[in-house]
Amino acid sequence: MKLDFDTVADVADYVTVPAGTYVCKIAEVQTGATRAGDERWSFKLIVAEGEFTGRHAAWDNLVFSQRGMSRVRAVLGALGLPNRGSVEVEPSDLEGREAFVEVRPSEYEHPDSGTTVRRNEVPYAGYRRIEDDSGKTDTIPF
Numbered sequence: 001m002k003l004d005f006d007t008v009a010d011v012a013d014y015v016t017v018p019a020g021t022y023v024c025k026i027a028e029v030q031t032g033a034t035r036a037g038d039e040r041w042s043f044k045l046i047v048a049e050g051e052f053t054g055r056h057a058a059w060d061n062l063v064f065s066q067r068g069m070s071r072v073r074a075v076l077g078a079l080g081l082p083n084r085g086s087v088e089v090e091p092s093d094l095e096g097r098e099a100f101v102e103v104r105p106s107e108y109e110h111p112d113s114g115t116t117v118r119r120n121e122v123p124y125a126g127y128r129r130i131e132d133d134s135g136k137t138d139t140i141p142f
Contacts (some may be wrong), residue, residue, distance in 0.1 A: 001046040014119040024101040029091040038065040058120040078127035102126035
């Protein structure tokens, strides 16, 4: 078999669902730190309803820096967690929580390999709380 790899794009494509808004569940939370030393929680979002149920939608992060706290508050509120006043929240509190999550494809060039990497990302304001029993939805202001 003769193969010509010069015609094969050097792309790692991890986009598993098309751009859109999905009910997603947090399946896993990993803790770490940013290069600046701020605490970071990374979490895996899985589509919980509809045509793509069970598929990986995206990884997202909460960064507990002064600059990142507005987004942390908005995401926690969309997940139905306390987000006003002084609260205690642990990474495990996020697991199993659901919200409407907007995902869109993003790509970058890996600095070491030069490979183009495609994956879904969640925009800054990409979370919305699921309807409560009254039929109203909460929009999380920034």
